[in-house]
Amino acid sequence: MVDPLTFDSRLARILTVAAKVFAGKGFHPTTMRALSRETEMSLAGIYHYVSGKNELLYLIQQRCFSAVLAGAERALADGHGPADRLERFIRHHVGFFASHMSEMKVLAHEADSLDGVRLADINGLKRRYVDLLRTLVADLDDNSPKGDPQVAAYALFGMMNWIYTWYHPDGPISPDALADRFAQLFLSGVIAPSPSTAPQGD
Amino acid sequence: MVDPLTFDSRLARILTVAAKVFAGKGFHPTTMRALSRETEMSLAGIYHYVSGKNELLYLIQQRCFSAVLAGAERALADGHGPADRLERFIRHHVGFFASHMSEMKVLAHEADSLDGVRLADINGLKRRYVDLLRTLVADLDDNSPKGDPQVAAYALFGMMNWIYTWYHPDGPISPDALADRFAQLFLSGVIAPSPSTAPQGD
DNA sequence: CGACCATTCGAACGTTCGTTCGGTAAGGAA
DNA sequence: TTCCTTACCGAACGAACGTTCGAATGGTCG
Numbered sequence: 001m002v003d004p005l006t007f008d009s010r011l012a013r014i015l016t017v018a019a020k021v022f023a024g025k026g027f028h029p030t031t032m033r034a035l036s037r038e039t040e041m042s043l044a045g046i047y048h049y050v051s052g053k054n055e056l057l058y059l060i061q062q063r064c065f066s067a068v069l070a071g072a073e074r075a076l077a078d079g080h081g082p083a084d085r086l087e088r089f090i091r092h093h094v095g096f097f098a099s100h101m102s103e104m105k106v107l108a109h110e111a112d113s114l115d116g117v118r119l120a121d122i123n124g125l126k127r128r129y130v131d132l133l134r135t136l137v138a139d140l141d142d143n144s145p146k147g148d149p150q151v152a153a154y155a156l157f158g159m160m161n162w163i164y165t166w167y168h169p170d171g172p173i174s175p176d177a178l179a180d181r182f183a184q185l186f187l188s189g190v191i192a193p194s195p196s197t198a199p200q201g202d
Numbered sequence: 203m204v205d206p207l208t209f210d211s212r213l214a215r216i217l218t219v220a221a222k223v224f225a226g227k228g229f230h231p232t233t234m235r236a237l238s239r240e241t242e243m244s245l246a247g248i249y250h251y252v253s254g255k256n257e258l259l260y261l262i263q264q265r266c267f268s269a270v271l272a273g274a275e276r277a278l279a280d281g282h283g284p285a286d287r288l289e290r291f292i293r294h295h296v297g298f299f300a301s302h303m304s305e306m307k308v309l310a311h312e313a314d315s316l317d318g319v320r321l322a323d324i325n326g327l328k329r330r331y332v333d334l335l336r337t338l339v340a341d342l343d344d345n346s347p348k349g350d351p352q353v354a355a356y357a358l359f360g361m362m363n364w365i366y367t368w369y370h371p372d373g374p375i376s377p378d379a380l381a382d383r384f385a386q387l388f389l390s391g392v393i394a395p396s397p398s399t400a401p402q403g404d
Numbered sequence: 405c406g407a408c409c410a411t412t413c414g415a416a417c418g419t420t421c422g423t424t425c426g427g428t429a430a431g432g433a434a
Numbered sequence: 435t436t437c438c439t440t441a442c443c444g445a446a447c448g449a450a451c452g453t454t455c456g457a458a459t460g461g462t463c464g
Contacts (some may be wrong), residue, residue, distance in 0.1 A: 007440085026314070028230035042443045044424080054239045062431060070413065083393075100325050109311070111367070112228070140393055151375065152392050158364025162222055163364050165313070173353065181353055189391035191285075191342055209410085236451060244413045255452070338459080405464100412459075420451075427443085431456075 001150060010050045011059075012071040014039055014107055016102075019060045023102035023164075025193060027110045053200065064103040065125040068096050082139040089136055090186065091179040092158050098167070098175035105164040133157065155184050213251045213261075216241055218304075220260045225304035229259055229312045259312060260320040267327040270298050274334060275390050277372075277385050282322070287388065291338055292388065293330040293381040300377035309365040326370040335359065 005010070017039045021030050032053055036043040050056050075092040079085035097104045113121060130153060140148035159182055169175055219241045223232050234255055239246040252258050277294040281287035299306045315323060332355060339358070340351035353390055371377055 010441095024365070026230065033418080033420090043422095044444075045442050047423075048441060048443095114345045137392065138378065146376070147383055147386075147392070152387060154364065155361045155387055156370050156385060158362070158367075162356065162360025162364060165360075166366070173350070178353070181349055182357060185354060185388070185391070187359055187391045187393055189389045190339065190349070191389055197302075233450080235450090245452095246414080247412050249453075250411060406436105408461105408463080410459105412463085413457085415455085415457105418455075423449105424447075425445085427445105429440105431440085431444085431449090432438090432464100434435100 002118050007049075009186050010132060012044065014041070014046065014049055015056070016034075017065070019064075019102040019106050022052075022057065022060070022110065023105040027106070027113045027140075049095055054114060054118065057106070058122070059124050060103055061107050061110070061114070062125070064100060064107050065129070067100075069125060069129050071096055072129070076136075082136065086136045086191065087183045088186070089133060090156070090160070090183045091176070093119035094163070094182060095164060095175050097160065098169040098178070099165065104161075108161045108164055116155065130154075130157070152186075156182075159186065209251075214325045216248065216251055217262050217265070218241070218256070221256050221266075221304040221308050224259065224312065229308070229315045256320065259305040260324070261381070262305055263309050263312070264327070265322050266302060266309050267324060267331070270295065270300075270306075271327060271334075272333050273298055274331070278334075278338075284338065286388070287333070288338045288342065289385045291335060292358070292362070292373070293378070296381035296384060297377050299362065299365060300371040300380070303371060305368065306363075310363045310366055310369060323404055332356075332359070351369070354388075356383075361388065 018030075021035060021038055029137055030053075032046060035056075036046055039046065046166050050059065066101075072089055075088045076085050079088050100188075111122075111126075112119070133156065134149050134153040137152045159188055163178070167173070167178065214239075220232075221235055223237060223240055234248060237258075238248055241248065252261065274291055274294050275379055277290045281290050313324075313328075314321070335358065336351050336355040339354045340371050344353075365380070369375070369380065
């Protein structure tokens with residue numbers, strides 16, 4: 001009888017568990033023995049699926065980054081106007097973050113834990129992702145270069161990525177509500193007239 | 203002749219060097235042997251000043267956090283009005299960050315690398331600092347509880363603290379300019395009417 | 405002088421780490 | 435049956451780690 005679980009599905013399970021452990025106590029303090037305990041697999045058995053601890057981190061980051069990037073491009077596809085597209089990006093990023101907390105925390109917090117070509121590969125994805133947001137920000141006001149869109153893009157990324165230090169998706173604030181608040185904050189600021197007093201222009 | 207360097211000043215030098223190394227390659231990957239190389243002191247010699255690697259991290263975080271906290275309270279002392287006080291906080295935080303990059307990166311990035319009473323102590327300082335900013339944000343609009351000031355405060359912290367991943371104080375953007383941009387972004391958003399029609403107010 | 409203390413160090417100790425080695429068990433193909 | 439491949443594991447290896455030990459130095463004080 002053939003094993004009903006494929007190699008890939010079992011690798012994926014290992015990556016999911018590893019992402020949780022990495023997110024919980026950090027990449028470097030996590031030992032392969034801890035992963036073998038958590039995956040209920042022998043220490044040596046893990047090496048049948050990955051070449052080592054670094055590849056584990058690389059695969060987590062590579063798959064996660066590819067997924068956010070593809071998801072963002074999909075979410076932007078049918079956006080109408082610069083502001084709408086930016087809002088869609090924010091909503092997708094926050095939503096993806098909230099539903100893939102461990103992987104995204106590993107992506108954000110262990111960005112420099114790889115080296116060599118693996119780091120270069122992940123940084124390539126990062127550059128594409130940052131460029132995407134910077135373009136969206138720049139498109140907001142084409143003719144008034146008052147502020148560096150790159151700075152604004154990084155500010156927005158900071159706002160969103162920092163949530164791994166304080167936000168709990170199961171708490172009182174839903175990911176959607178958080179995304180809405182972030183979009184409002186970034187577009188209009190804190191002291192923006194709340195929509196309740198009805199400042200809507202259209 | 204008495205050594206012109208005091209115990210405290212030499213400890214401070216060790217902490218400065220250690221903060222640089224921790225910021226460069228992370229707390230856990232940094233070895234005591236690397237610190238002994240960087241401080242030009244023997245491996246065992248370091249243990250004359252600190253009890254171990256964890257205390258090194260603790261002292262860096264404790265001193266740095268106490269300094270930002272005290273500095274912020276000083277900066278706020280003679281502020282006029284909620285918006286002005288918030289702007290002063292931002293300016294101080296970004297300015298302090300830029301002039302103490304290594305320590306602040308260690309503070310932000312190694313927030314969970316301590317444990318026990320040391321972690322609890324640092325978290326106590328963090329709570330005071332976060333509470334301070336949340337109060338400033340809440341004071342902006344007393345009577346319209348449209349948005350959770352805690353969320354806005356965390357968003358602002360994310361915006362500011364994330365700079366350790368991309369900002370270089372010696373680059374084209376001065377810390378003052380960055381703080382101005384952040385204040386403008388947080389208060390009015392990206393699409394705020396720029397003061398470009400009359401940028402110079404005085 | 406001798407006793408003391410602060411400072412520094414080379415060398416080692418014990419532990420833990422990532423990884424590898426050599427093997428077992430089982431299913432499919434011949 | 436035999437042979438090959440996949441999946442998995444217990445045990446060990448070598449390296450690196452944080453920390454400690456015992457001693458040396460040099461200045462101060464009595």
